[in-house]
Amino acid sequence: MKYFDNRKYVFIAIAIIIGLVFITKLFLLQVVERSYKVSAENNSQRHVVTYPSRGLIYDRNGELLVSNQAAYDVMVSPVNVSEFDTTEFCSLLGIGRDNFLERLNRAKNYSWRINSVFMKQVEFKIAAVLHEKMYKFPGFTLQSRPLRTYPRPIASHVLGYIGEVNEKNIQSDDYYSAGDYIGVIGIEKSYEEVLRGEKGLKVYLKDVHNRIIGPYEEGKYDMPVKVGRDIAISLDAEIQEYAETLMQPFIGSVVAIEPSSGEILTMVSAPTVNPNLLIGRNLGSTIKKLSADTLNPLFNRAVMAQYPPGSTFKTINALVGLQEGVITTETSYYCDYGFYYRGIHVGCHNHETPLDLIGGIQNSCNTYFCNVFRRIMENPGYENTEESFNHWRDHVTSFGFGEKLGLDFASELKGNIPTASYYDRYYSKGHWNFLTILSMAIGQGELLITPIQMANMTATIANRGYYITPHLIKKIDGQDHIDEEFVRRNFTTIDSSNFVPVVDGMDLAVNGGPGSTARIARIRDITVCGKTGTAENPHGEDHSIFIAFAPKDDPKIALAVYVENEGFGGTWAAPIASLVIEKYLTGEVKRTWLENYVRNGNTNDEETEE
Amino acid sequence: MTRRDNILLNIDWFTVFLWVALVVFGWMNIYSANIMKGDGTVMDFSQRYGKQFIWLLVSIILILIIFLLDAKFFPFFAYLLYGITIVTLLAVLVFGKEINGAKSWFVIGGFQFQPSEFAKLFTALALARLLSSYGFVLKNFKSLVLAGSIILAPALLIMVQPDLGSMMVYFAFIFVLYREGFPQNLMVLGSILIILFVITLLVEKIYILPVIWIIALIVIKLFKVPLKSVLYIFAAGILPAGILVFFMQSGQQVMGYESVILISIAASLLFALIIAIRLRNNNLYKIIAGMVISILFVISVDYAINNTLKEHQKQRIYVTLGIEDDPQGVGYNVNQSKIAIGSGGFSGKGFLNGTQTKLQFVPEQSTDFIFCTVGEEWGFIGASAVVILFVLMIVRLVILSERQRSDFSRIYGYGFISVLIVHFTVNVGMTIGLFPVIGIPLPFFSYGGSSLLAFTLFLFIFLKLDSNRKELLR
Numbered sequence A: 001m002k003y004f005d006n007r008k009y010v011f012i013a014i015a016i017i018i019g020l021v022f023i024t025k026l027f028l029l030q031v032v033e034r035s036y037k038v039s040a041e042n043n044s045q046r047h048v049v050t051y052p053s054r055g056l057i058y059d060r061n062g063e064l065l066v067s068n069q070a071a072y073d074v075m076v077s078p079v080n081v082s083e084f085d086t087t088e089f090c091s092l093l094g095i096g097r098d099n100f101l102e103r104l105n106r107a108k109n110y111s112w113r114i115n116s117v118f119m120k121q122v123e124f125k126i127a128a129v130l131h132e133k134m135y136k137f138p139g140f141t142l143q144s145r146p147l148r149t150y151p152r153p154i155a156s157h158v159l160g161y162i163g164e165v166n167e168k169n170i171q172s173d174d175y176y177s178a179g180d181y182i183g184v185i186g187i188e189k190s191y192e193e194v195l196r197g198e199k200g201l202k203v204y205l206k207d208v209h210n211r212i213i214g215p216y217e218e219g220k221y222d223m224p225v226k227v228g229r230d231i232a233i234s235l236d237a238e239i240q241e242y243a244e245t246l247m248q249p250f251i252g253s254v255v256a257i258e259p260s261s262g263e264i265l266t267m268v269s270a271p272t273v274n275p276n277l278l279i280g281r282n283l284g285s286t287i288k289k290l291s292a293d294t295l296n297p298l299f300n301r302a303v304m305a306q307y308p309p310g311s312t313f314k315t316i317n318a319l320v321g322l323q324e325g326v327i328t329t330e331t332s333y334y335c336d337y338g339f340y341y342r343g344i345h346v347g348c349h350n351h352e353t354p355l356d357l358i359g360g361i362q363n364s365c366n367t368y369f370c371n372v373f374r375r376i377m378e379n380p381g382y383e384n385t386e387e388s389f390n391h392w393r394d395h396v397t398s399f400g401f402g403e404k405l406g407l408d409f410a411s412e413l414k415g416n417i418p419t420a421s422y423y424d425r426y427y428s429k430g431h432w433n434f435l436t437i438l439s440m441a442i443g444q445g446e447l448l449i450t451p452i453q454m455a456n457m458t459a460t461i462a463n464r465g466y467y468i469t470p471h472l473i474k475k476i477d478g479q480d481h482i483d484e485e486f487v488r489r490n491f492t493t494i495d496s497s498n499f500v501p502v503v504d505g506m507d508l509a510v511n512g513g514p515g516s517t518a519r520i521a522r523i524r525d526i527t528v529c530g531k532t533g534t535a536e537n538p539h540g541e542d543h544s545i546f547i548a549f550a551p552k553d554d555p556k557i558a559l560a561v562y563v564e565n566e567g568f569g570g571t572w573a574a575p576i577a578s579l580v581i582e583k584y585l586t587g588e589v590k591r592t593w594l595e596n597y598v599r600n601g602n603t604n605d606e607e608t609e610e
Numbered sequence B: 001m002t003r004r005d006n007i008l009l010n011i012d013w014f015t016v017f018l019w020v021a022l023v024v025f026g027w028m029n030i031y032s033a034n035i036m037k038g039d040g041t042v043m044d045f046s047q048r049y050g051k052q053f054i055w056l057l058v059s060i061i062l063i064l065i066i067f068l069l070d071a072k073f074f075p076f077f078a079y080l081l082y083g084i085t086i087v088t089l090l091a092v093l094v095f096g097k098e099i100n101g102a103k104s105w106f107v108i109g110g111f112q113f114q115p116s117e118f119a120k121l122f123t124a125l126a127l128a129r130l131l132s133s134y135g136f137v138l139k140n141f142k143s144l145v146l147a148g149s150i151i152l153a154p155a156l157l158i159m160v161q162p163d164l165g166s167m168m169v170y171f172a173f174i175f176v177l178y179r180e181g182f183p184q185n186l187m188v189l190g191s192i193l194i195i196l197f198v199i200t201l202l203v204e205k206i207y208i209l210p211v212i213w214i215i216a217l218i219v220i221k222l223f224k225v226p227l228k229s230v231l232y233i234f235a236a237g238i239l240p241a242g243i244l245v246f247f248m249q250s251g252q253q254v255m256g257y258e259s260v261i262l263i264s265i266a267a268s269l270l271f272a273l274i275i276a277i278r279l280r281n282n283n284l285y286k287i288i289a290g291m292v293i294s295i296l297f298v299i300s301v302d303y304a305i306n307n308t309l310k311e312h313q314k315q316r317i318y319v320t321l322g323i324e325d326d327p328q329g330v331g332y333n334v335n336q337s338k339i340a341i342g343s344g345g346f347s348g349k350g351f352l353n354g355t356q357t358k359l360q361f362v363p364e365q366s367t368d369f370i371f372c373t374v375g376e377e378w379g380f381i382g383a384s385a386v387v388i389l390f391v392l393m394i395v396r397l398v399i400l401s402e403r404q405r406s407d408f409s410r411i412y413g414y415g416f417i418s419v420l421i422v423h424f425t426v427n428v429g430m431t432i433g434l435f436p437v438i439g440i441p442l443p444f445f446s447y448g449g450s451s452l453l454a455f456t457l458f459l460f461i462f463l464k465l466d467s468n469r470k471e472l473l474r
């Protein structure tokens, strides 16, 4: 049924027209247009990629934390390699002839034409000599590479490090090609695009002898290099270093935040790593070695370790109780060495009794908070435990728990605030009550909170009801850089007035009379508010926790200290927090006895263990 | 009726010669793009030219198999093969490997396999089977929907990967429908939709919709509708728009501008419909229908782009279409490619003599940009020769298709012709800077087993059908 056979001419016409258009265009490109035409001497271009220097990183006071040093890779493009004195070349690089051939073959396998790395990061002295003799070794070039250096060996978990791009990086971003460097973790990663700058390109015309004779087409195809931008982060190098020293004998974490801005002043994860080990061609083997370490020094405990919050969480339950109207500041309970109910017993220590809310926080009374929790969960205003629980959970998550806070810092974990459906699964719907979940009254059980979340909670209490998402960035290129996300006040569901008694309780916990749990954190002339905690650890000794902020009425610093496997929070975490506060607020530490006590911490501890 | 013994005589050796010329010349260029003078052997299977050599051998084996099969095999199994293709395209979305931002590859052992290359071939088979089935008339609505679905199903699955280049090739099948008597009007609508598709990616839809409306008004006038009626239709749209905008200016945020435009256009269309009924004007009906389809199309494309694609997928589409500048990537490649071709001059630098360093910035040198190696080493003469080979092949295939007695064979032949035209035009066009960079390979030429095998199968199934043409009496 060839009804439409004349339409075949349309096809033939299309094919012929396209052919003619293409041949015309080719004629213009190849024969007419002079700019593309290359003379008979077979001139061609050489592309030279210029690498930008990577941006520097400063602390909040303008102190240099990360800078660059020169390093060179020897590159080779096998197609351009011709006869030359290999003996001299090998002796300069300190390699044998076999090694030379092996490296050249590896490069050939990668590509004949494309430049690839022949030898990574040769020493500066060798590079200098090579630089002058490079003309003798056709096909080889020197490529400068960024190599970081750290004037002060601190804050490696925050700063992160740079490493060579992997295949995934190259595929997901056209900017990178093999051999380039990229921020792998930490600030280097989260601000990679700011720090790296933009590669530049120069196109040269060269002659048959491979000599550059000038820019190609007057530099029409050149692209200027853009240097990386410098950034300032919110860390205070002094305090960071001091906190790292204090944490030296321990495993754990210190996170300090400026409550009014959400800026992270200090972020320590112990054990720390000297950032100067995380550079150069040994990076790979260092990482491997550190990963095998049982203490896991590469693990950033400040944002990744998830612990139960222990008694520090009593502050939150107090706030929820007040907000829900199930307790008042005057609500008092007797404590007879613990809370007893239907065969359940939660122990308590020796303290005066009865206690009101402020006293309950000051003395960290377990009985008091088991009762508060019971009131919250058996709230007569709600139909059942589940509804009460959901209200409790809404209040708790408004502090940023159970979700990532959204720092400008990779690898943050969520922690855990269990949901009603979790208990429904375990105990079946309607078959659980406050008693089932009582351990959360005193911050144990299924609750999991990271140190950064804990520090953020402390800042929230210091601000009496809101927090600003913690962040590290302060300036980019000398300009104040405040992302909208990092100025917004995130209000909790708790009224500001309800924070007053809780803050008073934290004040008395440090500055009150006998029975106060954190008297060791007291500083002359500064009102420190704090709360101790102990996180139950099913795998060994409990963890010691302390949260604090100061001064009470105009908080400048809020922090959380975790010391793993060291028992009660008052023992180590409180003195460490107190020393950091003193150092930050006064610039010096007068209590050298306390400093020595902490610094010898490990040995004291070992003695008691034996 | 038994002429099986003459099969060798019935093969169109001229087309086979064109295939051999393209494949051999293509391989030489892949070899040159990947090797230095006098080094390495053809059998170095770690290199691209070695792998491509294996694919060539596999192609020849496949050709032999095709000629051993009964010609009835292809129409008989067309739907089954098509079904398998759809399942494979679904599977690649789940189990495939993402390479260069698109999930379009299976990786088995050391080999990569791209099902979308083969999908075109099986779509052509299924379409040929459908269009040649007894009593099938392209004019009725149901048939059009069926034909459209056969084409669109694989296209949409490929768009999801997202491989916009391969997806766009499916527009080629409109040519097939055209040859088989696709109504002229719908052909116009088809072209409009393609243009709208690209414009929707380029421009915000609140600007496109009023423009469609104004163009429709002009077209209505051109079709001899009285000026008074046109003005009524115009007013029916402008009045509600004016009133709504007035309310919004006075501070009552009732709705977005988008809704205002849609309401106004709807009012205008309703009025146009009333006039069409009164005037009994058939053209006016068609214009209204075309406009409704265009507007719905723009809205759905816009929705698909904004709501179903992830940010990096959108980015990739924009860069592909040259909407977003990507100096380090796509745009830069074209410049390099033009420099390479231009430097070849009239007679080229000679085989293996391409200037060594300049192509290091063209990463797709042996795949999508293979034509620039031709231009550089073989000059204007070589590049034109390749263009002529392709044109000859297309013209020859048109002649062959027209001599088929079986509708199935002819339609299948046009399927191949259409796909070949699109691949050839887009690929060479982009390499010499006439087209935006859309990453599809040059048939028979580019490096890549999937592409070479798929195109070879595509062609030789047709040659097999052609060699059997005399067995079918009318």
Ligand SMILES: [Zn+2]
Residues within 6 Å of the ligand: A335, A336, A337, A338, A348, A349, A351, A364, A365, A366, A367, A368
């Ligand atoms: Zn007690």
